[in-house]
Amino acid sequence: MIEVKNLTKQFGSKTAVDDLSFSVEQGEVLGFLGPNGAGKSTTMRVITGFIPATSGEVEICGIPIAKQPESAKRKIGYLPESAPLYEDMTVAGFLRFCASIRGFSGVARNEAVDRVIETCFLQTVVHQSIDTLSKGYRHRTCLAQSLLHDPEVLVLDEPTDGLDPNQKHEVRKLIRELGKKKTIIFSTHILEEVEASCTRAMIIDQGRIVAEGTPESLRNEGSGSITELFRKLTTSDVAA
Amino acid sequence: MSVIGIFAILLLTAALIGGPLLIANIRAIFCREVNSFFTSPLAYVLMFIFLVAVNALTFLWPGRELVESEQAALKDFFFFYHPWILAFYAPLLAMRTLADEHRQGTIELISTMPVRTIELVCGKFLGSFIVLFASLLFTASVWITVSILGDPDHGPIIAGYLGSLFVGGAFIAVAIAVSAVTRSQVICVAVSIPICLLLCIVGFDPVQNFFADSGVGFLSFTGELLASISVMPAFVDFSKGLIEIRYLFYFVSVIALCLFITNTVLQSKRS
Numbered sequence: 001m002i003e004v005k006n007l008t009k010q011f012g013s014k015t016a017v018d019d020l021s022f023s024v025e026q027g028e029v030l031g032f033l034g035p036n037g038a039g040k041s042t043t044m045r046v047i048t049g050f051i052p053a054t055s056g057e058v059e060i061c062g063i064p065i066a067k068q069p070e071s072a073k074r075k076i077g078y079l080p081e082s083a084p085l086y087e088d089m090t091v092a093g094f095l096r097f098c099a100s101i102r103g104f105s106g107v108a109r110n111e112a113v114d115r116v117i118e119t120c121f122l123q124t125v126v127h128q129s130i131d132t133l134s135k136g137y138r139h140r141t142c143l144a145q146s147l148l149h150d151p152e153v154l155v156l157d158e159p160t161d162g163l164d165p166n167q168k169h170e171v172r173k174l175i176r177e178l179g180k181k182k183t184i185i186f187s188t189h190i191l192e193e194v195e196a197s198c199t200r201a202m203i204i205d206q207g208r209i210v211a212e213g214t215p216e217s218l219r220n221e222g223s224g225s226i227t228e229l230f231r232k233l234t235t236s237d238v239a240a
Numbered sequence: 241m242s243v244i245g246i247f248a249i250l251l252l253t254a255a256l257i258g259g260p261l262l263i264a265n266i267r268a269i270f271c272r273e274v275n276s277f278f279t280s281p282l283a284y285v286l287m288f289i290f291l292v293a294v295n296a297l298t299f300l301w302p303g304r305e306l307v308e309s310e311q312a313a314l315k316d317f318f319f320f321y322h323p324w325i326l327a328f329y330a331p332l333l334a335m336r337t338l339a340d341e342h343r344q345g346t347i348e349l350i351s352t353m354p355v356r357t358i359e360l361v362c363g364k365f366l367g368s369f370i371v372l373f374a375s376l377l378f379t380a381s382v383w384i385t386v387s388i389l390g391d392p393d394h395g396p397i398i399a400g401y402l403g404s405l406f407v408g409g410a411f412i413a414v415a416i417a418v419s420a421v422t423r424s425q426v427i428c429v430a431v432s433i434p435i436c437l438l439l440c441i442v443g444f445d446p447v448q449n450f451f452a453d454s455g456v457g458f459l460s461f462t463g464e465l466l467a468s469i470s471v472m473p474a475f476v477d478f479s480k481g482l483i484e485i486r487y488l489f490y491f492v493s494v495i496a497l498c499l500f501i502t503n504t505v506l507q508s509k510r511s
Contacts, residue, residue, distance in 0.1 A: 050348050050510060073353060
């Protein structure tokens with residue numbers, strides 16, 4: 001599970017995340033919504049241990065990421081926003097490298113790589129160089145590395161960005177499937193995605209939670225549409 | 241200077257033993273570096289230019305042609321040029337290491353995996369170092385040539401090679417430290433080559449003679465100070481066949497200092 005307590009992150013004088021607290025239990029899929037610059041990616045970067053919090057705490061399955069980063073990182077699979085990859089490697093080479101870092105070797109490593117290649121539908125590009133991949137394949141390759149070690153916690157920053165409708169559908173299905181056993185937090189701009197895959201959603205703006213609940217309760221709050229609620233809550237802040 | 245050296249080695253050791261060090265992680269990063277180097281055509285171009293430069297300077301430099309000198313010792317010919325060539329070659333080898341991680345954004349990926357920053361830094365350093373080692377191995381053609389043409393003393397040649405490895409290692413460490421700060425390979429090269437050249441020039445004989453001959457106490461002291469930070473006095477001893485503990489210590493401390501700086505920069509960059 002993920003436990004975020006009073007998380008604040010400042011960059012100089014700018015507060016990107018402001019006293020954020022929430023928790024995600026096992027078997028939950030939390031959708032993280034918010035306009036650009038709301039603090040979604042920053043929160044995810046703190047949760048995954050890429051950047052330290054200015055104040056507050058993050059625990060992954062009870063392990064504080066600030067104090068025991070390596071142990072906590074073993075529990076997390078992370079898909080960063082821009083799906084960064086080593087351009088000069090092949091898909092298989094990249095996944096094998098990530099699997100080695102995740103502690104796999106020999107047959108176990110090959111099995112882990114084969115499993116994620118199948119899960120993320122990468123069979124046709126296995127031996128292709130990453131710099132020749134389309135955006136959709138790049139995203140799925142990066143998603144594949146996050147699943148290699150079958151992590152308890154998945155943090156996915158815009159996992160469906162750049163995918164075509166078929167691929168989006170498959171990834172949403174995958175998230176739903178994985179969400180039954182794992183703890184998942186994912187960010188998105190696409191509001192129907194929340195209804196399609198999340199058990200709970202949170203709208204944040206200017207680093208603060210402005211709405212939280214099940215997709216249904218958010219829909220009710222927004223008089224029948226999450227989009228309405230999103231626009232109401234986030235545009236009002238822009239106007240202010 | 242030795243105080244700084246001891247301090248640098250202690251700091252790097254503290255960073256290394258600050259947590260469980262996974263050799264498997266260093267090995268994985270090292271292998272990726274080496275693979276990535278040899279899949280790039282640039283690598284072969286760089287190696288080719290390096291070998292051409294070494295051989296051309298050794299055999300063709302006017303007034304210093306190895307064959308015409310009828311000497312089998314390599315100190316004044318082949319090894320004489322090594323620090324200068326390495327001042328260009330080592331930064332070119334190491335420029336991609338961390339600058340590329342920042343440019344591609346993969347630093348975010350690798351930093352969120354269970355890898356300690358120091359493991360990343362060591363893997364990167366060793367990756368570039370082994371390529372340097374392979375490059376120097378290819379220059380053994382010169383050694384073979386003088387062995388066929390004459391009867392060289394192999395001891396100083398082996399020591400000279402050890403010196404070249406240390407100088408190259410120190411320059412790679414300098415370039416890695418610079419590449420931690422920037423995402424541009426061009427900036428990395430443009431900054432680290434002058435630093436490496438400076439580490440050569442300040443201990444180069446003509447420069448040292450200038451300070452020694454000046455007769456001014458302050459300048460003589462400056463000369464000694466510069467010599468103590470330069471790779472030259474150490475390298476010259478190596479190429480003569482002298483392996484002194486203090487010079488081994490010098491190279492280890494330069495490498496330790498640069499790797500420690502890299503580790504610190506990478507950690508502080510994220511906050």
